[in-house]
Amino acid sequence: MIQEKTVIPGLSTREAEKRINKVGLNELQHKKKISPIVIFLSQFNDFMVWVLLGATVISGIMGDTADAITIIIIVIVNAILGFIQEFRTEKSLEALKNLAAPTCKVFRDGRIKVLNSIYLTIGDVVVLEAGDRVPADGELFEASGIMVDESLLTGESVGVSKDSSSKKCNVFMGTTVLKGKGIFKVTRIGMDTEMGKIANLLDNIKDEKSPLKERLESLGKILVILCLVICGVVTVLGIIRGNDVTEMFLLGVSLAVAAIPEGLAAIVTVALALGVSRMLKRNALIRKLPAVETLGCTSIICSDKTGTLTQNKMTVKEVYINGRIVELEREKLKDYEFFRKALVYCNDCNYDFNEKYMERALHGDPTETALIKLFFEDVKDLEGYIGKAERVFDIPFDSTRKMMSVIIKESGKETCYVKGAPERLIEKCSFILEDDKVKPLTFQKRKRVAAFIEAMSSRALRCIAAAYKEEGLTKSEKLEQGLIFIGVAGSIDPPRLEARDAVLKCKLAGIRPIMITGDHKNTALAIAKSLNICNSEEQVIVGEELENISDKELDKRLDTTRVFARVSPDHKLRIVRGFKKKNNVVAMTGDGVNDAPAIKEADIGISMGLSGTDVTKEASSMILMDDNFATIVAAVEEGRVIYDNIRKFIRYLLSCNLGEVLTMFLASLFTLPNPLTPIQILFVNLATDGLPAIALGVDPADKDIMRETPREKKEGIFARGLAEKILVRGCLIGICTLLSFMISRFYGMNLVACRTIALATLVMSQLFHVFECRSERHSIFEIKLFTNMYLVGAVTVSIIMLCSILYVPFLQNVFHTIPLALNQWLIVLFFSGTIAMINSVYLFIKTK
The missing domain is CATH 2.70.150.10 (Calcium-transporting ATPase, cytoplasmic transduction domain A)
Structure with a gap:
């Protein structure tokens, strides 16, 4: 102290x-932070935007001024949306860096x-x-x-x-x-x-890129080439049919801009950043962005017991001295002066001024403060007691020795006091204090002491033993030899109330919770049983046993083991490697400096925000701000939600973009007039790609997301049928849009009316589809519409934008549209809504 x-x-x-x-x-x-102006201007630093602006200038020179101005406005609005995404991401990540200082x-x-x-x-x-x-x-x-x-x-x-x-x-x-x-x-x-x-x-240290973002950037390059080829074919076929070269060139560029999902990687970053912010609200601070993806794959959570699964509020419940359990009355405990001195002097608690209660209070490890409070209620009494003594030498506690020793000088006399794990300390003892007399510590007495400790541990008590010696006080680790055993204090740290529910949630999600602790086997087993982590002694491995079994034997035992007791931080590394070898995705918690290697080795290294050391925090991917196991489970849930949401907007964006490309490609293939003009294509991109896709990134979790088994770490983003969903729905959007155009022509409507109907069909198809994308497992009928008000708002804005260009006279001229009559809206809703309805009914029946 x-x-x-x-x-x-x-x-x-x-x-x-x-x-x-x-x-x-x-x-x-x-490095200087990127200014908002630079971020905004960077939105125009794109080859397709340059080409589009160049084509717009040519269009303006040739007299089509209205189209040119409108296209420029659309480009600027798109740039503003991109700026908001990127600026918000920068701010979120900067805030997280500051919190991690x-x-x-x-x-x-x-x-x-x-x-x-x-x-x-x-x-x-x-x-x-x-x-x-x-x-x-x-x-x-x-x-x-x-x-x-x-x-x-x-x-x-x-x-x-x-x-x-x-x-x-x-x-x-x-x-x-x-x-x-x-x-x-x-x-x-x-x-x-x-x-x-x-x-x-x-x-020179570069920010880490999410593996998912890297994969999507690679995919984006492939899609760019594919879209450019298709757009080139559309342009060439139009020119061959005798259409205006400038118009077809502008059409091809517009289609490329609309079809290429250039915002895909950016939206992934936004989704990750927003998810990280949500995790922070649940007390999980993400230090490394790739960890967000990995969290969703977690299949093993290796957690410390004290403070993580338990409340970290230690209270001494039993004291064993002189071969018996003694009463916990402060006045009576004063009779055991050596015991009191050992636990009070051999202690690293500080007393500090507590501004909340305007008084001095203890500050330190919960176990050590509990030992102090066993003897002293008032800090002033404690100050007076330790003020008579001087610490002249100490050997700090470490997790390998599991002991702490001090030499105290009091009234000119030096005495060594030691406290630590009972089984380690008793090995160093040659004598025992009984009725204030020092007697040899015989085999029978050792056996009796061990039986008491075993019984205390079985009642979930954390045992700390005390010893001392007055001779042979060498200032080295030899100091801890030939000690006189005094007694044991048994403290209890009750389980967190929310931990049992978190453990159940893990099991339902196919995740195995593993308790790792330095405590006695019986203490660990009692707490683990109360939390339903394990149910028998056969599911426990102690550190000594871990050292004596081979990797092959450990490999077999890992399938059934749920608790590791009396382990040192060195053992944690072996445990992590063992689980990883069996193709598990492992999350590992730790707080001490020796935990850092295991945390770094784990797929998700988790450090303690309250009790963790700087070294551990530096090695970790995630910091628990409240040191709570339930927070780990919440973070895993958020990781799954984020990954699901990324799949949602990938599904949405690619399906819609595929529908747009197919609409134009099939029209060219069947020598039909262009169903959409360049400016209409750009409008579709503006109205449907931006806000709805971002809103999907903040979609709440499916109700059963924590009842699914963890996904494979190497699983591709298009796994589990996503590619088929994108292909089928994209084709249906394109075909339905083209059919609405052809039906309109069949009824003798003019080209402007036909294009307006096709435009409305394409937009509404995508807006219906965005609600389908909210779940891969449930139909629209099972998803509550108003659980994502951001999406409802985004779709509402898109519909208002569509109605504006249809019914505002000025915008009609700009976008070459007409106001649709009721019969024309019926065509639009039939082709845009029927497929969505059939698909939802099919999914609803399939899941029942």
Whole structure:
């Protein structure tokens, strides 16, 4: 425990603000952000747009001014929609980067505060612990077994020990504390640090592209070539039939612009960014965009127990001393002074001022605070108690040793106190304290103590043992030999109320929840049973057993194992690799620095936002802001929703674009007049491609999305019949549009009327189809219309746009349309709605 007399006041808030204003923030210079103007202008940096604008200029010179102006307006409106998508994406991703900024513990106004590291300034006093990333350059003036990884600066992979007794013991921004603790004073910040000298290297790091986005960009290139060929054929056939060359050229370009899904990759990015924002609202912070896709494939979730599946609110329920369970009354516990000193002195809790309750409060690991509260209710009493003692040496807790030791000097006498996992600590004990007398720890006594610990663990109690010694106090790990066993405290950390429902949700979704914990086997089993993760002891593997079985044997056991108990972080890596070897997509949680390799190895590395170290967060794909297992399940659900929504608008865009191309191609093939003019084709693209597609990107989840098995990680975007759906529906849209055009001609309507009917049919076919695209498993009759008001709004806007060009006289002249009569609308609705209705009835019957 950091004692009050060792606390450095540090800077005052006012003084820190003055220095920040004078020397700036503690941040590295990055590439300049792209300005909104540049983003907007980049929307015009497209070959097809250039060609279209060039053709428009030619059209204007030849006297068709109205068409030329309208096309330019449509191009600008499309650019505005593209700008909104891209700008919103940039803002979302920037906000997420800021949220992921590292924090640090700093002394301000005489107490420890957790700050975003950019607000550090020269003269600040910072606390470092294992797993922290050093937030600035500075000089260590207090250190306890601290070792720092400086490979980022030096290239040396071996950790560097730091000794605060040396004249200059420096730490550097960006390096990582591997173990130990320390306090340093900031001497350099931002670009003045050693890291600042190599800041340009950071600017060369490229943002990760989603694999899905890369696949769609490749697909886009193929579609561009295909569309250009078809549009070229349409143009050439029109010219051969004697149509005006300029008109056919403009028609071909317009059709290419409408047919090529140039916004596909951009909409994917928007969908991912919006999904990430939704995840953040559910306390899951995505650090790497590709993780969003992978989340939907998750088949195994390996989760820590404490704080993730449980509430992380430890309370001591039982104490075993002198061979029996004793009463938990503070006055009576004072009789066991060695036990109290071991658990209070050998403790890393801090006491700090709580602004919410306007009083001093404990701050630290829940288990350690529970041990303190066993003996002290008031922080002032605690301060008075530990103020009489001085910590002269310590060996910090680590997950491999599972112990912590301190040497305390009290009234001129030094004593070593140790606490840790009972089975590890008892191995180091040669004696036992019974009735205030030190006696040999015989085999029978060991057996009796082990039986008590076993019984406590079976009641889901987390056991912490205490020991001490007064002789042979060498300041090394040999200190932890020949100890005197005192007793055991059993704490309980009840399961989270929402965890059981989250586990059930996992099982229904075909996902196996796996508990991984450092706790005793019985404790882990009791909690796992209460959460319905497992139901028998045969489904548990302990760390010692894990070390003694071969990979082949582990491979067999993984199919039935649901709990790993008493494991170290090193074991986690082996567990992850084992599950991945069996073609599972693995999500793994962790908080300590030693968890980083397993988190990096996992398909989805998940770090703890509240208790996680900077190293773990850097290695992870996702950060749990509330350290809650239910949040992981919520993130998996969101990952599935996002992927489903991407499939929805891919289905919609490609079906509609295929319908547009086929309409024109078949008309040319059958030597019919062009069913649509260039400006009408561009209007269809504007009215149907933009807003409805974006609205599909925020569609709520299917009600049974978490009752489907996880998809394969390597599954193509067109798997599960999507390609067939696109092909069939695209052909039907094209054929129905052409049929409406031909029927109109059959009834003797003029060309303008026929084209107007074809235009309305094409637009309405696509707007009906957008509702079909809301689900691959359910018909329109099963999907509630108003569960996506964005889509209802988008379709409404598209219909208003269509009616405007049909009934506003000025727009009629621009788009070459006529106002449709009731009988003409019947043709439109028959051809646009009948196919959608038949398809929905078929799907409804099929799913019943």
